[in-house]
């Protein structure tokens with residue numbers, strides 16, 4: 001398809017230490033493509049740099065924006081770099097596009113853009129379990145305050161090293177069930193990775209953090225009786241005979257990690273059931289010991305144990321605030337698949353082609 005490459009004249013070297021944190025360090029290049037007059041223009045890779053936007057650009061006023069989040073990992077044996085199920089993120093990006101009234105991106109070109117950009121800045125892919133975070137983004141750039149979909153867009157991809165969520169060891173999460181605010185409603189945009197969902201969550205998350213919690217658990221907006229998901233992760237509950245998680249619909253972000261965990265559960269002979277978890281039952285079962293484990297899953301934290309849940313003014317402890325065996329097995333299996341080091345689902349990793 002021919003992606004034009006405009007190389008950075010004096011690219012900075014990758015950082016020497018590995019204190020990357022999350023989302024603050026980026027490689028010297030970015031992928032860019034503009035949409036106008038009803039079609040996409042020439043795709044190119046450019047030096048990383050500021051964007052020039054008209055202050056009336058629609059994205060700045062009405063939030064017509066979508067993004068994706070995925071990772072590439074280094075195989076410690078041969079230093080090859082692998083993306084994890086990028087086809088799923090590409091498809092989800094186009095689903096978000098459709099809901100936010102934005103133009104679709106050709107899947108093949110999207111994939112080629114990922115390979116070309118990651119290969120170009122390959123030196124920036126850290127040792128596992130640190131990873132290269134990939135952030136495809138689309139914004140409405142048309143300068144107009146009319147509340148209609150824009151006719152100009154910018155699609156770009158940023159990449160940068162991020163530290164492992166587990167750098168300080170496995171720490172079970174302490175979560176607050178959010179009883180005042182809701183994340184999304186039926187017919188809304190909860191299934192789309194669009195900026196507004198995250199802007200709306202900042203206040204409830206800040207309040208929870210100020211109260212000493214790591215994150216919040218969202219309930220469904222209608223009955224407020226069932227668990228939907230977390231701020232940027234899905235959530236599942238482990239019983240002796242089943243593992244339950246909320247079914248995806250239009251209120252839940254359909255996580256690639258969630259989908260992968262469900263398939264692995266099948267491989268391991270666990271009974272993965274998609275049914276709305278009733279928060280009252282989850283808490284009662286945590287108290288009686290019937291609930292064995294709970295975990296969060298997403299690209300950032302892979303699979304992370306949940307140690308405490310706060311609901312209705314009471315705190316419930318799960319698995320004695322440690323990591324349970326099912327959570328551990330799912331996390332370790334996924335981590336070894338990520339680097340291309342597992343007999344499970346080698347088809348899930350896509351090796352970055354070399355130019």
Ligand SMILES: *Cc1c(COP(=O)(O)O)cnc(C)c1O
Nearest residue numbers: 232233234253255256257298299
């Ligand atoms: C991205 C995201 C997830 C997890 O999706 P993954 O594809 O597993 O990273 C879950 N919930 C929300 C709200 C998200 O934005």
